Amino acid sequence: MRELLRVTPGAGPVDLAGVDPRSTPGLPSVAGSRPKEWARKQVGLLGAELGRQQEMLYASAKAATGAQAPASAPSQAGAYLAGGRPRRVLLVLQAMDCGGKDGTIKRVAGAMNPLGLHIRSFGPPTEEELRHDFLWRIRRALPPPGYVGIFNRSHYEDVLIGRVESLVDEATWRGRYDAMNAFERELADNSVTLLKVMLHISYAEQGERLAERLTDPTKHWKYNPSDLDTRARWDDYQAAYAEALRRCDTDAAPWFVVPADRKWYRDWAVAQLLRETFDALDLGYPAADFDVERERLRLRSESRRMKVNGG
Amino acid sequence: MRELLRVTPGAGPVDLAGVDPRSTPGLPSVAGSRPKEWARKQVGLLGAELGRQQEMLYASAKAATGAQAPASAPSQAGAYLAGGRPRRVLLVLQAMDCGGKDGTIKRVAGAMNPLGLHIRSFGPPTEEELRHDFLWRIRRALPPPGYVGIFNRSHYEDVLIGRVESLVDEATWRGRYDAMNAFERELADNSVTLLKVMLHISYAEQGERLAERLTDPTKHWKYNPSDLDTRARWDDYQAAYAEALRRCDTDAAPWFVVPADRKWYRDWAVAQLLRETFDALDLGYPAADFDVERERLRLRSESRRMKVNGG
Numbered sequence: 332m333r334e335l336l337r338v339t340p341g342a343g344p345v346d347l348a349g350v351d352p353r354s355t356p357g358l359p360s361v362a363g364s365r366p367k368e369w370a371r372k373q374v375g376l377l378g379a380e381l382g383r384q385q386e387m388l389y390a391s392a393k394a395a396t397g398a399q400a401p402a403s404a405p406s407q408a409g410a411y412l413a414g415g416r417p418r419r420v421l422l423v424l425q426a427m428d429c430g431g432k433d434g435t436i437k438r439v440a441g442a443m444n445p446l447g448l449h450i451r452s453f454g455p456p457t458e459e460e461l462r463h464d465f466l467w468r469i470r471r472a473l474p475p476p477g478y479v480g481i482f483n484r485s486h487y488e489d490v491l492i493g494r495v496e497s498l499v500d501e502a503t504w505r506g507r508y509d510a511m512n513a514f515e516r517e518l519a520d521n522s523v524t525l526l527k528v529m530l531h532i533s534y535a536e537q538g539e540r541l542a543e544r545l546t547d548p549t550k551h552w553k554y555n556p557s558d559l560d561t562r563a564r565w566d567d568y569q570a571a572y573a574e575a576l577r578r579c580d581t582d583a584a585p586w587f588v589v590p591a592d593r594k595w596y597r598d599w600a601v602a603q604l605l606r607e608t609f610d611a612l613d614l615g616y617p618a619a620d621f622d623v624e625r626e627r628l629r630l631r632s633e634s635r636r637m638k639v640n641g642g
Numbered sequence: 643m644r645e646l647l648r649v650t651p652g653a654g655p656v657d658l659a660g661v662d663p664r665s666t667p668g669l670p671s672v673a674g675s676r677p678k679e680w681a682r683k684q685v686g687l688l689g690a691e692l693g694r695q696q697e698m699l700y701a702s703a704k705a706a707t708g709a710q711a712p713a714s715a716p717s718q719a720g721a722y723l724a725g726g727r728p729r730r731v732l733l734v735l736q737a738m739d740c741g742g743k744d745g746t747i748k749r750v751a752g753a754m755n756p757l758g759l760h761i762r763s764f765g766p767p768t769e770e771e772l773r774h775d776f777l778w779r780i781r782r783a784l785p786p787p788g789y790v791g792i793f794n795r796s797h798y799e800d801v802l803i804g805r806v807e808s809l810v811d812e813a814t815w816r817g818r819y820d821a822m823n824a825f826e827r828e829l830a831d832n833s834v835t836l837l838k839v840m841l842h843i844s845y846a847e848q849g850e851r852l853a854e855r856l857t858d859p860t861k862h863w864k865y866n867p868s869d870l871d872t873r874a875r876w877d878d879y880q881a882a883y884a885e886a887l888r889r890c891d892t893d894a895a896p897w898f899v900v901p902a903d904r905k906w907y908r909d910w911a912v913a914q915l916l917r918e919t920f921d922a923l924d925l926g927y928p929a930a931d932f933d934v935e936r937e938r939l940r941l942r943s944e945s946r947r948m949k950v951n952g953g
Binding site: 448553556 | 701702704705744747751754755756757761763849852853860862863864865866867870873874876927928929930932934937938940941944945947948
């Protein structure tokens, strides 16, 4: 899946128009004639597996920071610690309005254990955030070791809306690609495994989803009149996306484009990408950092004491 | 459920020993002879309903803070805003070790939308936290408007472990009950709906769960030798719980005791308490704060423009 959906590495421009938002790359033939039902079921199964992986990630962080763990313990933990530090995974989701970021989180993250998730949404920067470098608020939102972070929008907005709406001058946004690559390189060197995903929808599909938000009163709250101003600049945004994907697709932090007109494919593809990301980490449960047999004896003796005392 | 599980209000001491941790108060007769299967299924159904409620809560906050919303808009929002501010719900989970806090979060919060959850776990205070008042770190962890917060342990630890292990002198922990009541009163006055739940397990059940953590290598990471030291002071902790529940059960922030030896009952009871908490808020979707018809026309005109331009 990673090979199929990764932005073609190299110097050439990224051709978003060449990716059909209704296509379903990698969908196996076993999906048969009812691919939607198949994919929904797979997301459930993948969710259980992601939950298991997530628990191992969480466990490794807990073991690594536990007060009991001697620094030199010959633990399996070493295998999945980067430079001795427990790993964290960060899924960055970007998309045009109605692209399905919220839906993906609901379906894919919803299948995982909320205790190990660290989800952050980025809206327009606050006054305080504007007083800092554009990466300041991003750094503060990084997942702790052992967690799976999800960014609902991200620093990429600063070369998307920031560029298209001329929120900053051209020299400023042009300088951000390098700053972002350096930042992501730094994250990768510090135990963060990045998975950057653009959910790619078509102009027509966005129109249908916006119309639905205007028709269904339980969806009015998702609509904002400014969405149409953004829609009017569709081509400019697609161009800004294409350049961001080209400039910031690196081996340390690759970009993936998921065709997203079909929600069931989108959810399955993102779950699959996450699964492959986890698999590459080769996680396992940490070995005990205490004497298991001795603790068993202590437990038995403590329970007996209570019984004798009539507890 | 609230009536059945609430700590008896009034001046009398709370009798935790009088609550059977294996009991299943409120379990309806329709649960029949396979109550576990029934309860698991109900938690799934309740989860969907909680997800719907949670979305309305989230929507109300978004509508209330939306830049488009005129301050005087005659919106339904008023019905579920406290003093004009969108509500937030805060579930506080307390339990002895192995009491099932993590499991409850996995099962009950796991059935909800992670996007609207704000989960915080409290471990031993950091050096920075110790330099502040004991409520400082709690305040920083409150859910934003529109979110469902879950505290995995809480400020109550400061009158539980803080008392039993003599981390502070008696005058200090004795003074905390009033401070906590004042704090929770303040929260209630500021749009936070509190649901405080103690998951009540038996000494025997804790012993079995600890033994399992010592037997299953994929559970070793959940075990800490200090758990047995805490277990050795079981009666002291039960007494500390009883006093905390008695002193801090208020109408603004009531305490509930959920028998928790049976995990399926525990999950169902907590989901049910959450559901009743939501129902009492009488949530609804906010009305549009824009002219729906006008936006429909704008959308049609924008989509036509793109078509003409060959987009």
